[in-house]
Amino acid sequence: MADHSTLILIPARMASTRLPGKPLADIAGLPMIVQVLRRAQAAGAGRAVVATDAPEIAAAVTAQGGEVVMTRADHPSGSDRIFEALQSLDPDGKVRTIINLQGDLPTIAPGDIRAVLAPLADPAVDIATLAAMIRKEAEHTDPNVVKAVGSEIAPGRLRALYFTRATAPAGEGPRYHHIGIYAYRRAALARFVALPPSPLEQRERLEQLRALEAGMRIDIAVVDSVPLGVDTPHDLEAARQALAGQS
Numbered sequence: 001m002a003d004h005s006t007l008i009l010i011p012a013r014m015a016s017t018r019l020p021g022k023p024l025a026d027i028a029g030l031p032m033i034v035q036v037l038r039r040a041q042a043a044g045a046g047r048a049v050v051a052t053d054a055p056e057i058a059a060a061v062t063a064q065g066g067e068v069v070m071t072r073a074d075h076p077s078g079s080d081r082i083f084e085a086l087q088s089l090d091p092d093g094k095v096r097t098i099i100n101l102q103g104d105l106p107t108i109a110p111g112d113i114r115a116v117l118a119p120l121a122d123p124a125v126d127i128a129t130l131a132a133m134i135r136k137e138a139e140h141t142d143p144n145v146v147k148a149v150g151s152e153i154a155p156g157r158l159r160a161l162y163f164t165r166a167t168a169p170a171g172e173g174p175r176y177h178h179i180g181i182y183a184y185r186r187a188a189l190a191r192f193v194a195l196p197p198s199p200l201e202q203r204e205r206l207e208q209l210r211a212l213e214a215g216m217r218i219d220i221a222v223v224d225s226v227p228l229g230v231d232t233p234h235d236l237e238a239a240r241q242a243l244a245g246q247s
Contacts, residue, residue: 006046006117007095009085010036011071011078012103014054018232023057025236027106028243031060032230035106035243043113045099051085077207078102083193086186098189102180106239108227116183119157119219126188126216129208131158131176132226140175141167146206148178150220160218163206177226182208188216 012033016022023033030038033050040048050061053073061068069088075081082100089095099116101108112130119128131148139145143165150158162168163178184192191214198213200206211218230239 003046003097005095006097006099007086007090008040008043008046008048008099008101008113009082010040010048010050010101010103011081011085012050012052012054012057013073013081014057016231019230019236022230022236023052023054023103024060025230027236027239030064032106032236032239033057033103034061034064034066036101036103036108037061037064037066039106039108039110040099040101040113042110044110045114045117046097049085049089050103051081053081079189079207080193083189086189093186096186098184098186100182100184102229104230105180105227106230107242108179108181109223109225112179112223112227113181115221115223116181118221120183120185122219124217125219126185127192127208127211127218128183129160129218129220130179130181130223131220132179132223134175134177139177146178148176148220150176153219156222158220158222160208160212160220162212163204163208165204165206176220176222178220179223179226180229192216 012023024031027035049067051069051071053071058068069085071081071084116128116130119125147168149162149168150160153159198210201209228239230236
């Protein structure tokens with residue numbers, strides 16, 4: 001049974017320079033945003049809702065029986081969009097935990113969506129996220145692969161120290177590929193969206209650095225694999241191949 005104190009929100013918008021209309025791209029007979037929603041529903045971690053400003057996205061989701069909340073078009077980030085959606089869906093404050101799931105991860109495992117909640121069992125943690133050990137040599141130096149740098153505090157658990165597009169940390173040992181899903185305590189999300197963009201966030205183009213620069217604690221659950229993120233036509237074809245026959 002889904003946890004009513006947890007809300008999974010999937011922000012989606014039509015603007016994409018590299019892949020126009022990305023959320024509606026067909027993957028195994030369904031729009032990509034619906035594929036992501038199906039995985040969120042399968043996770044069983046909470047009510048799953050798409051947050052969008054685009055009527056065509058809303059129509060595609062509702063046509064498949066999914067739930068949508070409409071949001072403003074001027075949000076600078078997905079975090080701002082999900083905060084508006086949270087206030088609209090739960091004005092009484094019953095939801096305590098919010099999962100922010102990117103709408104371009106159509107192959108994410110439902111179990112990994114559940115896994116992002118685990119670090120919040122520690123009351124000192126404000127935000128939780130995921131990472132997987134880098135196994136492909138080229139990813140160590142690829143600036144499109146965001147590296148999560150952290151101190152191991154338990155098997156499969158890191159306390160985040162930094163996120164970067166650079167090759168880090170230096171020296172021998174594992175490096176971790178950050179996965180774009182977050183679980184926030186409600187108060188932490190409210191604090192985060194009220195903060196101005198931080199210098200390192202703007203320099204690295206990584207929103208999560210805003211939280212670290214403000215002294216918020218982010219812990220990372222380590223999972224086995226990285227879901228395919230769809231940003232280009234090549235990614236889209238790979239996702240279609242990965243999910244062929246699973247509609």
